[in-house]
Amino acid sequence: FDRIMEHGSICEATTADIVKQAASALKYAHNRGIAHRDMKPENICFCTNDIGNNHIKVIDWGLGFYFGQARMSSAVGSLTYAAPEVLEARDVYTSACDMWSLGVVTYVMLCGKPPFWGNYAEQLKKMKAESYPMKDSTWQQISPQAKILIRGLLKADPKKRLPLDNVLNHDWLRITQGQMDTQMASQVLQNMRNFSNTSQFFSICVASVARQLDHRSLRDVYRVFCEMDTNGDGVLELSEVRNGFERIFGKDSEQLKDVEEVFARLDLDASGTLDYTEFC
DSSP: OHHHHHHSSOOHHHHHHHHHHHHHHHHHHHTTTEEOOOOOGGGEEESSSOTTOOOEEEOOOTTOEETTTSOBOSOOSOTTTSOHHHHHOSSOBOTTHHHHHHHHHHHHHHHSSOSOOSSHHHHHHHHHHTOOOOOSHHHHTSOHHHHHHHHHHOOSSGGGSOOHHHHHTOGGGGGGOOOOOHHHHHHHHHHHHHHTTSOHHHHHHHHHHHHHSOGGGGHHHHHHHHHHOTTOSSSBOHHHHHHHHHHHHOTTOHHHHTHHHHHHHHOTTOSSSBOHHHHO
Protein backbone atom coordinates (compact mmCIF):
# COMPACT_ATOMS: atom_id res chain seq x y z
CA PHE A 1 0.00 0.00 0.00
CA ASP A 2 2.79 2.41 0.92
CA ARG A 3 4.57 1.71 -2.37
CA ILE A 4 1.38 2.46 -4.33
CA MET A 5 0.94 5.73 -2.41
CA GLU A 6 4.58 6.67 -2.99
CA HIS A 7 4.80 5.84 -6.70
CA GLY A 8 1.13 6.10 -7.80
CA SER A 9 1.18 2.56 -9.19
CA ILE A 10 3.44 -0.49 -9.44
CA CYS A 11 5.10 -1.60 -12.66
CA GLU A 12 3.52 -4.51 -14.48
CA ALA A 13 6.31 -7.06 -13.93
CA THR A 14 6.39 -6.36 -10.18
CA THR A 15 2.60 -6.49 -9.99
CA ALA A 16 2.58 -9.88 -11.70
CA ASP A 17 5.17 -11.15 -9.22
CA ILE A 18 3.11 -9.93 -6.26
CA VAL A 19 -0.16 -11.30 -7.64
CA LYS A 20 1.42 -14.70 -8.21
CA GLN A 21 2.64 -14.86 -4.61
CA ALA A 22 -0.71 -13.66 -3.24
CA ALA A 23 -2.57 -16.22 -5.36
CA SER A 24 -0.27 -18.94 -4.08
CA ALA A 25 -0.98 -17.89 -0.49
CA LEU A 26 -4.72 -18.02 -1.17
CA LYS A 27 -4.36 -21.43 -2.81
CA TYR A 28 -2.59 -22.74 0.30
CA ALA A 29 -5.34 -21.32 2.54
CA HIS A 30 -8.28 -22.41 0.37
CA ASN A 31 -6.92 -25.96 0.21
CA ARG A 32 -7.21 -25.97 4.00
CA GLY A 33 -10.74 -24.59 3.97
CA ILE A 34 -9.84 -21.01 4.90
CA ALA A 35 -10.94 -17.84 3.09
CA HIS A 36 -9.19 -14.53 3.79
CA ARG A 37 -12.18 -12.23 3.06
CA ASP A 38 -10.17 -9.00 3.39
CA MET A 39 -7.65 -8.97 0.55
CA LYS A 40 -6.45 -5.42 -0.06
CA PRO A 41 -3.09 -3.66 -0.59
CA GLU A 42 -2.78 -2.89 3.14
CA ASN A 43 -2.80 -6.63 3.83
CA ILE A 44 -0.08 -7.48 1.33
CA CYS A 45 3.28 -6.52 2.83
CA PHE A 46 6.80 -6.60 1.49
CA CYS A 47 9.20 -8.57 3.68
CA THR A 48 11.90 -5.92 3.31
CA ASN A 49 12.36 -2.26 2.41
CA ASP A 50 14.70 -3.31 -0.38
CA ILE A 51 13.03 -2.01 -3.55
CA GLY A 52 14.58 -4.87 -5.52
CA ASN A 53 13.10 -7.58 -3.32
CA ASN A 54 9.45 -8.32 -4.09
CA HIS A 55 8.97 -11.13 -1.57
CA ILE A 56 5.56 -10.51 0.07
CA LYS A 57 3.37 -11.97 2.77
CA VAL A 58 -0.42 -11.86 3.04
CA ILE A 59 -1.27 -10.64 6.54
CA ASP A 60 -4.27 -9.84 8.77
CA TRP A 61 -6.37 -12.99 8.69
CA GLY A 62 -8.69 -11.55 11.34
CA LEU A 63 -11.72 -11.82 9.04
CA GLY A 64 -10.62 -15.22 7.77
CA PHE A 65 -13.25 -17.94 7.89
CA TYR A 66 -12.95 -21.70 8.09
CA PHE A 67 -15.50 -22.57 5.43
CA GLY A 68 -14.59 -26.22 5.73
CA GLN A 69 -16.95 -26.54 8.70
CA ALA A 70 -19.48 -23.72 8.25
CA ARG A 71 -20.94 -21.50 5.56
CA MET A 72 -20.00 -17.86 5.00
CA SER A 73 -22.87 -15.38 4.94
CA SER A 74 -21.85 -12.18 6.78
CA ALA A 75 -20.95 -8.84 5.20
CA VAL A 76 -17.27 -8.18 5.97
CA GLY A 77 -14.22 -6.51 4.46
CA SER A 78 -13.72 -3.17 2.72
CA LEU A 79 -16.28 -1.65 0.36
CA THR A 80 -13.64 -1.02 -2.30
CA TYR A 81 -12.29 -4.56 -2.31
CA ALA A 82 -15.10 -6.84 -1.11
CA ALA A 83 -17.02 -8.92 -3.68
CA PRO A 84 -20.63 -7.88 -4.40
CA GLU A 85 -22.06 -11.07 -2.89
CA VAL A 86 -20.16 -10.34 0.34
CA LEU A 87 -21.41 -6.75 0.51
CA GLU A 88 -25.03 -7.81 0.00
CA ALA A 89 -24.76 -10.90 2.20
CA ARG A 90 -28.16 -12.11 1.05
CA ASP A 91 -27.07 -15.71 0.85
CA VAL A 92 -24.08 -17.90 1.54
CA TYR A 93 -20.98 -17.26 -0.54
CA THR A 94 -17.78 -19.14 -1.28
CA SER A 95 -14.03 -18.59 -1.24
CA ALA A 96 -14.45 -17.13 -4.74
CA CYS A 97 -14.93 -13.84 -2.88
CA ASP A 98 -11.13 -13.73 -2.50
CA MET A 99 -10.73 -13.93 -6.26
CA TRP A 100 -12.80 -10.78 -6.78
CA SER A 101 -10.69 -8.95 -4.18
CA LEU A 102 -7.50 -10.16 -5.85
CA GLY A 103 -8.79 -8.71 -9.12
CA VAL A 104 -9.41 -5.33 -7.49
CA VAL A 105 -5.96 -5.38 -5.87
CA THR A 106 -4.37 -6.15 -9.25
CA TYR A 107 -6.30 -3.29 -10.88
CA VAL A 108 -5.25 -0.83 -8.17
CA MET A 109 -1.59 -1.84 -8.33
CA LEU A 110 -1.48 -1.28 -12.10
CA CYS A 111 -3.23 2.09 -12.30
CA GLY A 112 -3.24 3.46 -8.75
CA LYS A 113 -7.03 3.88 -8.62
CA PRO A 114 -9.90 1.55 -7.65
CA PRO A 115 -12.15 0.19 -10.42
CA PHE A 116 -15.36 1.24 -8.63
CA TRP A 117 -16.18 4.42 -6.72
CA GLY A 118 -19.13 6.36 -5.35
CA ASN A 119 -21.45 5.58 -2.47
CA TYR A 120 -22.44 2.05 -1.51
CA ALA A 121 -25.36 1.81 -3.95
CA GLU A 122 -23.39 3.31 -6.84
CA GLN A 123 -20.42 1.00 -6.33
CA LEU A 124 -22.59 -2.08 -6.01
CA LYS A 125 -24.43 -1.20 -9.22
CA LYS A 126 -21.13 -0.84 -11.12
CA MET A 127 -19.81 -4.09 -9.63
CA LYS A 128 -22.85 -6.05 -10.77
CA ALA A 129 -22.60 -4.49 -14.23
CA GLU A 130 -18.85 -5.20 -14.31
CA SER A 131 -18.43 -1.58 -15.33
CA TYR A 132 -14.96 -0.13 -14.75
CA PRO A 133 -12.59 2.04 -16.85
CA MET A 134 -9.81 0.32 -18.76
CA LYS A 135 -9.26 2.51 -21.81
CA ASP A 136 -7.38 5.60 -20.62
CA SER A 137 -3.71 6.35 -21.32
CA THR A 138 -2.52 4.32 -18.32
CA TRP A 139 -4.32 1.18 -19.46
CA GLN A 140 -3.15 1.59 -23.03
CA GLN A 141 0.35 0.80 -21.73
CA ILE A 142 -0.78 -2.34 -19.88
CA SER A 143 -0.49 -5.70 -21.64
CA PRO A 144 -3.62 -7.47 -22.95
CA GLN A 145 -2.81 -10.49 -20.74
CA ALA A 146 -3.04 -8.37 -17.57
CA LYS A 147 -6.42 -6.99 -18.64
CA ILE A 148 -7.70 -10.49 -19.46
CA LEU A 149 -6.74 -11.69 -15.98
CA ILE A 150 -8.49 -8.77 -14.29
CA ARG A 151 -11.64 -9.25 -16.36
CA GLY A 152 -11.61 -12.93 -15.46
CA LEU A 153 -11.49 -12.08 -11.75
CA LEU A 154 -13.98 -9.21 -11.72
CA LYS A 155 -16.99 -11.33 -12.63
CA ALA A 156 -20.15 -10.48 -10.72
CA ASP A 157 -21.17 -14.13 -10.84
CA PRO A 158 -18.77 -15.99 -8.49
CA LYS A 159 -19.13 -19.17 -10.54
CA LYS A 160 -17.70 -17.40 -13.60
CA ARG A 161 -14.60 -16.05 -11.85
CA LEU A 162 -11.24 -17.52 -12.67
CA PRO A 163 -10.37 -20.27 -10.18
CA LEU A 164 -6.99 -20.13 -8.48
CA ASP A 165 -5.49 -22.88 -10.62
CA ASN A 166 -6.24 -20.85 -13.75
CA VAL A 167 -4.81 -17.71 -12.17
CA LEU A 168 -1.57 -19.43 -11.18
CA ASN A 169 -1.20 -20.86 -14.70
CA HIS A 170 -2.16 -17.62 -16.44
CA ASP A 171 0.12 -16.40 -19.23
CA TRP A 172 0.54 -13.00 -17.57
CA LEU A 173 2.07 -14.47 -14.42
CA ARG A 174 4.65 -16.38 -16.43
CA ILE A 175 6.55 -13.15 -17.09
CA THR A 176 7.86 -13.45 -13.52
CA GLN A 177 9.52 -16.80 -14.14
CA GLY A 178 13.29 -16.73 -14.26
CA GLN A 179 16.11 -19.22 -14.57
CA MET A 180 16.98 -21.20 -11.47
CA ASP A 181 20.52 -20.76 -10.18
CA THR A 182 21.63 -24.36 -10.63
CA GLN A 183 24.65 -24.06 -8.32
CA MET A 184 22.54 -22.61 -5.51
CA ALA A 185 19.75 -25.14 -6.11
CA SER A 186 22.23 -28.01 -6.12
CA GLN A 187 23.55 -26.95 -2.71
CA VAL A 188 20.05 -26.52 -1.26
CA LEU A 189 18.85 -29.90 -2.52
CA GLN A 190 22.02 -31.65 -1.37
CA ASN A 191 21.56 -30.13 2.10
CA MET A 192 17.96 -31.30 2.01
CA ARG A 193 19.10 -34.82 1.11
CA ASN A 194 21.70 -34.86 3.90
CA PHE A 195 19.18 -33.52 6.39
CA SER A 196 16.81 -36.40 5.64
CA ASN A 197 19.32 -38.77 7.23
CA THR A 198 19.04 -37.16 10.67
CA SER A 199 16.76 -38.47 13.41
CA GLN A 200 13.09 -37.46 13.42
CA PHE A 201 13.49 -35.70 16.76
CA PHE A 202 16.35 -33.60 15.41
CA SER A 203 14.32 -32.85 12.25
CA ILE A 204 11.37 -31.62 14.32
CA CYS A 205 13.69 -29.40 16.39
CA VAL A 206 15.26 -27.89 13.28
CA ALA A 207 11.83 -27.32 11.69
CA SER A 208 10.79 -25.47 14.84
CA VAL A 209 13.86 -23.25 14.61
CA ALA A 210 13.21 -22.61 10.90
CA ARG A 211 9.80 -21.14 11.77
CA GLN A 212 11.53 -18.48 13.86
CA LEU A 213 14.22 -17.50 11.35
CA ASP A 214 14.19 -14.18 9.54
CA HIS A 215 13.21 -14.69 5.88
CA ARG A 216 16.58 -13.31 4.78
CA SER A 217 18.30 -16.29 6.42
CA LEU A 218 16.34 -18.62 4.14
CA ARG A 219 16.34 -16.59 0.92
CA ASP A 220 18.01 -19.23 -1.25
CA VAL A 221 15.85 -22.00 0.22
CA TYR A 222 12.73 -19.97 -0.49
CA ARG A 223 13.74 -19.39 -4.12
CA VAL A 224 14.35 -23.09 -4.74
CA PHE A 225 11.09 -24.02 -3.01
CA CYS A 226 9.11 -21.62 -5.22
CA GLU A 227 10.82 -22.90 -8.37
CA MET A 228 9.91 -26.48 -7.48
CA ASP A 229 6.33 -25.61 -6.47
CA THR A 230 5.13 -25.63 -10.07
CA ASN A 231 1.40 -25.57 -9.28
CA GLY A 232 1.81 -22.74 -6.76
CA ASP A 233 -0.15 -24.38 -3.93
CA GLY A 234 2.48 -23.65 -1.28
CA VAL A 235 3.53 -27.28 -0.74
CA LEU A 236 5.70 -29.75 -2.64
CA GLU A 237 4.36 -33.03 -3.91
CA LEU A 238 6.63 -36.01 -4.57
CA SER A 239 6.42 -35.45 -8.32
CA GLU A 240 7.57 -31.81 -7.91
CA VAL A 241 10.51 -32.83 -5.72
CA ARG A 242 11.46 -35.60 -8.15
CA ASN A 243 11.31 -33.20 -11.09
CA GLY A 244 13.46 -30.71 -9.19
CA PHE A 245 16.11 -33.30 -8.40
CA GLU A 246 16.10 -34.53 -11.99
CA ARG A 247 16.41 -31.01 -13.33
CA ILE A 248 19.42 -30.21 -11.13
CA PHE A 249 21.25 -33.53 -10.78
CA GLY A 250 20.20 -35.39 -13.93
CA LYS A 251 17.96 -38.32 -14.78
CA ASP A 252 20.49 -41.02 -13.90
CA SER A 253 21.98 -39.34 -10.84
CA GLU A 254 22.49 -41.02 -7.49
CA GLN A 255 20.57 -38.19 -5.82
CA LEU A 256 17.45 -38.99 -7.85
CA LYS A 257 17.46 -42.70 -7.04
CA ASP A 258 16.58 -42.27 -3.36
CA VAL A 259 14.32 -39.22 -3.73
CA GLU A 260 11.23 -41.11 -2.53
CA GLU A 261 13.01 -42.16 0.66
CA VAL A 262 14.27 -38.60 1.20
CA PHE A 263 10.76 -37.26 0.67
CA ALA A 264 9.22 -39.72 3.15
CA ARG A 265 11.75 -38.81 5.85
CA LEU A 266 11.20 -35.08 5.43
CA ASP A 267 7.40 -35.40 5.48
CA LEU A 268 7.26 -35.04 9.26
CA ASP A 269 3.46 -34.88 9.52
CA ALA A 270 2.88 -37.68 6.98
CA SER A 271 0.64 -35.39 4.91
CA GLY A 272 2.01 -36.61 1.58
CA THR A 273 3.43 -33.17 0.83
CA LEU A 274 6.32 -31.04 2.09
CA ASP A 275 5.46 -27.62 3.46
CA TYR A 276 8.01 -24.82 3.63
CA THR A 277 9.30 -25.56 7.15
CA GLU A 278 9.75 -29.26 6.34
CA PHE A 279 11.65 -28.30 3.19
CA CYS A 280 13.90 -25.95 5.17
